Amino acid sequence: MEKNKYTQSANLLERAKKVMAGGVSSEFRKYNHPHAIFYTHGEGSRVYDVDGNAYLDFTLSQGPLILGHSHPHVLKSVNEYSQQGQLFAGQHIKEIELAETINRLIPSAELMRFCLDGSEAVQTALRVARAKTGRKKFLRFEGHYHGWLDNMCWGISAPSAAALGSREQPEAFPWTEGLPDRVRDEFIIAPWNDLDTLKKIIAAHHNEIAAIITEPVMCNNGCIMPAEGFLPGLREICDQYGMALIFDEVITGFRLGLGGAQQYFNISPDLSIFAKAIGSGYPISVVAGKKTWMHLIEEAKVIHAGTMNAGNPTVAAALATIDVLEKENPYPGMFQYGKKIMEGLREAAARCGHSLVVQGPGPMFHMAFTNKTEIKDYRDTLDTDRVKLGKFVAGMHDRGIRIIGRGLWYISAAHTAEDIDHAVDTAAEVFSNI
C-alpha cells in the first residue's frame, strides 16, 4: 500500500508558525502524525488533506462529528436558519425548541443554559454547586479531563503512576505553567472507580466539598467503564452530604444514546454538561440540571452569561443533529461496529504477538499496548507502552486511517461495514510492521 506524504502540510505549518503560536489553534492539534496537518474538506466518514490524502476518520474532530463530516441535514439547517440572522443579543424560538427537546430526552435536564464549549459549561456547573452548598471545593478524579481552564488543569498529566503517590492523597501535577497558586485550594483529587478510598477522602473533607464531578465513562485517559456500583455510590455520597453530583457528559452525551450516560447507567445526576456530539462540530454546549440546583441561575443568584451563546447556526446545528439521531437511531449500529473493530484489533494484535488491551462500550473505545489484562484507572494508563502506540497511530495514519493519538477511537453514524473491515485489515498490516 502506498503511504501518505505530507509535504504541503509541512510547508503550510512553517508558514502558519510565523503568525500562529505553534502553527495551531488548539494544543492537541500539534500532535498529529507526523506534525499538524492541514485539511481541505470532510464528507461522511472521510476527511481530506492538502496533500490529497484521504483518511477514514475515527477522530471525528475529537468526538463532535457523530453524524460524520458535513452531514447534509445539519448543513442545510444551519444555512437556512443563518439566513434569518446570526445573533440577536436576545432570544429566538429555536432555543426553546432545543431546550424542550433536551428536556424530553434527558429527565434530569429540568432547566438549562446554552454555552459555547465544554470548559465553560463545566465552570458554570461548579459555580452553581458552590453557591448552593456554600462550600468552596469540588472533588474530581485522577486522569479525568474537564477542560483547560485554571482549576481543571491538574491531575491529567503525571510522569508515572509511581509519581502519583498515595491513593488517599494523590499528587496533583499541573498541566501547564501560568496557573495561579490559589486554584490548588479549589479541588481535591481522588482515584476513580475506587469507592473505598473515596469514602475515606469524603469522610475527612465533606464539609468543604460542593460537588463531585466525574466523566461517567472515563474517556480522556483510556476508555474505562465505571466499576459495578461506582456511579450509584457517588449518587449516595452526594445525597448523604448534600453535594452536587455533576456528570461531565461532554463525550458520553448523545454518544452512548440520546439520554447519554445517565440513561445508559440509569443514574440521575444533579447537574450535567453536554457538548461535542450535540453540535456536530458547531460551538454549542449545555449546562443542565435539576431545578433544585439550576434555580440559582434562574433567580440570577448565580450569573451565567456569554455574548456568543446560542446563536442561530449553533442552535440549528444541535436541533438538526438530534433530529437525525432520533429519526435514524444509529446507536445499535455504532455499538456493533465499535465492538467489531475492538474484536478485530484484539485478534490481529494477538496473531502478531502484541499484548494489547482494547476496551470501551463501542461508540468510543481505547487501545493500549500493555501486559495488563485490563486498564482499571489512570495509574494503569501511565504504565502502557506509548512509544509503540505512537508507532501504531503513525502507521495507520500513513495508510489513511486517522485515530486519536492517545489510542481513542470514535465511531460515527457515517461509518459503514466496509469502513470497519478496512480499518481492521489495515490495523493487521500495521501490527505486523511495528
Ligand SMILES: Cc1ncc(COP(=O)(O)O)c(C=O)c1O
Ligand atoms: C469530558 C470532557 N469535559 C470537558 C471538555 C472540554 O470541552 P471543550 O474542549 O469543548 O472546552 C472535554 C474536551 O475534550 C472533555 O472531553
